[in-house]
Amino acid sequence: MEAGASTLVAMLLDNHHGPDFRIEFETGLLAEAGIATRVVAWDRRPEPSGEEPESGAEVVRINVPAPSGGGRRTFMAMLQFGRHVWARRGELFAGVSVLIVHDLYLLPLGWALSRKLGLPFVYDAHEEYALMEAERYPRWFLRLVTGIESRLARSATAIVVPGTSRLRRWNGVVRRQPLVLSNLVGRDQTPDTTQALEWDLLYVGTVSSVRRPDLLIELARRRPDLRIGIAGRGRSTGAVEAAANELPNLTYLGWRRDAGALFPRTRAIYYGLDPNHAYSDAACPNTLYHALRNRRPLIFFCGGEMGQLASEFKIGIRCEASAAELERAVDEVGKIDDWQFDEAWHAVWERGDTRAFVEAVQAAASRRG
Numbered sequence: 001m002e003a004g005a006s007t008l009v010a011m012l013l014d015n016h017h018g019p020d021f022r023i024e025f026e027t028g029l030l031a032e033a034g035i036a037t038r039v040v041a042w043d044r045r046p047e048p049s050g051e052e053p054e055s056g057a058e059v060v061r062i063n064v065p066a067p068s069g070g071g072r073r074t075f076m077a078m079l080q081f082g083r084h085v086w087a088r089r090g091e092l093f094a095g096v097s098v099l100i101v102h103d104l105y106l107l108p109l110g111w112a113l114s115r116k117l118g119l120p121f122v123y124d125a126h127e128e129y130a131l132m133e134a135e136r137y138p139r140w141f142l143r144l145v146t147g148i149e150s151r152l153a154r155s156a157t158a159i160v161v162p163g164t165s166r167l168r169r170w171n172g173v174v175r176r177q178p179l180v181l182s183n184l185v186g187r188d189q190t191p192d193t194t195q196a197l198e199w200d201l202l203y204v205g206t207v208s209s210v211r212r213p214d215l216l217i218e219l220a221r222r223r224p225d226l227r228i229g230i231a232g233r234g235r236s237t238g239a240v241e242a243a244a245n246e247l248p249n250l251t252y253l254g255w256r257r258d259a260g261a262l263f264p265r266t267r268a269i270y271y272g273l274d275p276n277h278a279y280s281d282a283a284c285p286n287t288l289y290h291a292l293r294n295r296r297p298l299i300f301f302c303g304g305e306m307g308q309l310a311s312e313f314k315i316g317i318r319c320e321a322s323a324a325e326l327e328r329a330v331d332e333v334g335k336i337d338d339w340q341f342d343e344a345w346h347a348v349w350e351r352g353d354t355r356a357f358v359e360a361v362q363a364a365a366s367r368r369g
Contacts, residue, residue: 007035007036008037009038009096009100009361010035011039011057011061011107011292012100012102013041013102016045016107017046022124022183023285024185025184029037029357035361036058037259038059040062041082043064048063052280062081064084064337068234077318078106098120098122099114099121104149110123111155120365122156122158122160123152124160124181125154125159128169128282129146129149130210132284135210137275140189157363158176160357163183164180165282165308168284179353179357181352181353183288186293187324190293192294198227199228199251200226201329202269202270204256204265205285207235211271213240213272214235214239216250216326218323218328219330222248227264230250230251231262232255232259263290267333267334268297271288272301275304279304281302283302288305288306291341298310298317299319299326299333300319301318309347314336
């Protein structure tokens with residue numbers, strides 16, 4: 001088969017695509033090459049919305065409710081989702097030339113579908129599970145999961161990771177180095193606007209203790225003159241909501257479908273992954289690319305892609321994880337006017353394997369033919 005207009009790619013996704021910025025970015029790259037995409041999405045929401053955001057791809061959502069944060073109940077729901085997909089495989093993957101499997105949770109299903117349907121697959125390893133869950137599960141279990149992931153991923157025609165900080169995990173595991181496709185959230189930066197700023201500091205993401213929302217709450221208490229916004233959901237939502245009800249300068253925005261539209265409305269962006277967490281030096285958050293795209297300084301604690309890029313370009317302030325240091329950083333960003341957001345944005349684009357990603361999909365489609 002000649003890859004191009006006749007090529008249809010199917011993506012297996014472990015969220016409802018509401019939208020998932022990485023998925024939109026990848027489907028956009030493929031569309032530019034004339035490759036259509038069908039996203040088979042696991043909708044974990046207890047009550048799916050009747051109105052879904054538009055996507056550049058065809059989206060098929062299969063609703064199997066599951067709690068956020070993983071665990072046994074999520075695992076059982078994942079198996080149920082897999083049974084639904086397997087039962088409908090003839091319908092869901094009709095005309096498909098290549099399968100792109102997103103993240104570890106759906107890798108066994110993707111591997112099984114690949115063998116059953118004779119479809120080559122690309123594995124997009126969003127996370128590094130052993131580091132992400134290092135504080136939650138015993139080492140023997142993490143080694144087991146990593147071993148299974150490595151074995152199944154060797155069958156992929158290509159492996160994709162979201163940053164150079166993730167390459168080390170795959171050293172000696174696969175013969176070809178994974179492609180690096182950063183979590184870029186759009187092709188172009190947003191235009192400069194005169195939009196009124198609603199917050200001095202904004203956090204958008206998972207609301208859990210490891211992201212240190214407690215420091216934002218403490219900062220709001222210390223500095224009533226600072227306006228702080230938090231958007232997202234997670235296990236620490238209750239504490240954030242309670243503090244927002246008490247403190248007039250702290251706003252809890254809940255989970256937002258239009259999360260990308262919040263960033264132009266803040267003076268600075270917070271990413272609070274605890275620097276002592278095992279994941280700190282491998283973090284590749286969307287937050288980094290939202291900040292670059294919207295030309296907003298970051299205030300953060302961790303390493304990974306954020307720390308690496310900040311060592312090359314003036315894009316924010318890395319500080320200690322304390323309310324006092326956070327306060328100092330917020331004050332400092334207001335004094336800086338020679339940020340290097342544009343230079344960093346262009347560097348990320350130039351270094352990314354965007355063309356290689358499309359070529360890997362095209363090569364897999366040709367192999368299918």
